[in-house]
Amino acid sequence: MKDPFLVIKKKHLAFREDVKHLLNIVQKKIKKEKIKTLYLDFSGVNFLSRSFMDEFLNILDDFKKKKLIIKIVNLKPQLEKFLWQIKKKKEKIRKEMNKTRG
Amino acid sequence: MIYYKKKISFSGLNRELIDISKKIEGLKLPKGFLEFINYTLFELFANIKEHSRAKSAVIEININKKNCLVKIIDNGIGLRKSYLLKKIYPKDDFAAIEFALSGLSTKNLQERGFGLYSIRKLTNALKGEMIIKSGFTQAAIKESQINFKKTAQKIQGVDIIIRTPVKLLDFYKAVE
Numbered sequence: 001m002k003d004p005f006l007v008i009k010k011k012h013l014a015f016r017e018d019v020k021h022l023l024n025i026v027q028k029k030i031k032k033e034k035i036k037t038l039y040l041d042f043s044g045v046n047f048l049s050r051s052f053m054d055e056f057l058n059i060l061d062d063f064k065k066k067k068l069i070i071k072i073v074n075l076k077p078q079l080e081k082f083l084w085q086i087k088k089k090k091e092k093i094r095k096e097m098n099k100t101r102g
Numbered sequence: 103m104i105y106y107k108k109k110i111s112f113s114g115l116n117r118e119l120i121d122i123s124k125k126i127e128g129l130k131l132p133k134g135f136l137e138f139i140n141y142t143l144f145e146l147f148a149n150i151k152e153h154s155r156a157k158s159a160v161i162e163i164n165i166n167k168k169n170c171l172v173k174i175i176d177n178g179i180g181l182r183k184s185y186l187l188k189k190i191y192p193k194d195d196f197a198a199i200e201f202a203l204s205g206l207s208t209k210n211l212q213e214r215g216f217g218l219y220s221i222r223k224l225t226n227a228l229k230g231e232m233i234i235k236s237g238f239t240q241a242a243i244k245e246s247q248i249n250f251k252k253t254a255q256k257i258q259g260v261d262i263i264i265r266t267p268v269k270l271l272d273f274y275k276a277v278e
Contacts (some may be wrong), residue, residue, distance in 0.1 A: 012120060016152055047123070049144040050220060050277075051152075069258040078137075081274055 004033055014049035019056050026063075026070065033052040036068055043074035053086045105130050107162040109145070112151075115159070119147045122163065134271030138224050139170065145217040146174050146262060154178030156259050170230075175259070176254050178259035180234040195237030196250050201247065203241070220277050221264070227276035230266025233269065 005100055008095075010018065022040075030038060063070050075083065104125060114259050126139050143163075156178030164171040178184075182198035185191070192198040205219035209216045218234070222243055225232045232243040235257045242249045 012123060012144070014119070015116070015148050017250075047140050047144065049141070049148060051148045051217065066110065077276060082277070083114055085274070 003039055004029065005039045005041055005046045007043070008045055012046060012047045013052045013056075014047070016051065016055055018052055019059060022056070023059055025047050029077060030032065030068060034070075036083060037071065038069070038074050039071045041074050042072060042076070042079070045075070045079070048079050048083070050082075050086060054090070057087055103167065104163060104165045106164075107160070109158055109160045112156060112160050115147055115151055118161070119143060122161070122196045126163075126165070131165075132268065132270040134273040134276075135170075135268055137273040138228065138271055139165070139172070140268075141224065141273070142221050142264060144171060145221060146172075149217055149260075150174070150178065152178045153184045154259055155184075159259075165268065168268055169227060170264075172264040172269050173262070175261045176259035180257065180259055181234075195239035196241075199234050199236060199239055199250070200248075204241070224273070224276050225264055225266055225273070228266040228269065228271055232265075233263040235260075235261040 006026065008022070013022075014018075025094070026038060029035070060070055072083075074081075106122060106125070108118070119132055123140055126143075127136065129136075131139070140227075154176045156176035159174060160175040162171065162173040179187075180195075181202050182192055183196050185198055187200060188195050190201070196255075198226065202218045203222055222232055226244070226246055229245070234241045234243075235253060236259070237239055238253050240251050240253050
């Protein structure tokens with residue numbers, strides 16, 4: 001069986017509603033095809049805002065908790081670097097918050 | 103190279119932003135500068151859409167070979183009220199602007215809220231200037247310094263003015 005792919009058609013992903021829209025499509029595909037792993041193809045995406053990435057990373061975490069794997073493929077190198085930076089920053093904030101809570 | 107000024111209704115923000123972005127992407131700009139402009143516009147538009155409750159916004163963009171101006175004025179609830187609605191309590195407009203510039207989100211105390219904070223960092227990296235007005239307060243940020251002053255008239259929503267030279271920028275380093 002071929003790995004399930006989902007090609008993102010929007011060139012700019014910036015707002016919370018973009019994340020919600022993407023989440024809807026992903027959930028429908030997972031349910032319909034009964035899959036555990038989904039590849040999201042970002043090859044046509046030129047811009048991701050920080051807000052989008054932040055919300056998107058939250059969603060990836062939620063899927064991970066449900067043992068569903070969403071893999072990002074063909075993301076432009078500079079956007080990949082940016083996403084990685086935000087991921088690291090989020091992890092740092094979470095660690096600091098956990099420390100504060102004891 | 104580009105001059106754009108328009109009053110945009112809330113429902114037209116998405117479409118207009120994509121149009122502006124396409125126009126700007128067609129310009130010959132120094133490396134990293136296009137990312138700066140796109141990032142700034144998308145984050146500011148996201149703020150309007152997600153926090154301001156504005157009915158409309160006036161957008162002005164002027165980019166020539168040397169200088170860039172971005173001016174965005176919304177007629178929403180302003181920074182302080184936006185925080186108050188999320189049960190975050192800045193004591194006045196000064197504090198609300200400080201919260202926004204320090205990266206405190208109105209969405210969730212643990213995350214987000216890096217929009218204005220990052221734009222400030224990027225503007226500093228370009229040795230530019232950023233002015234934020236909300237309520238009875240104006241903050242002018244230049245060379246990492248913030249100067250606050252009271253405004254004679256109340257600003258209904260949020261006014262943001264960004265002026266920078268058009269030059270090379272290590273965007274991904276500056277935005278970290």
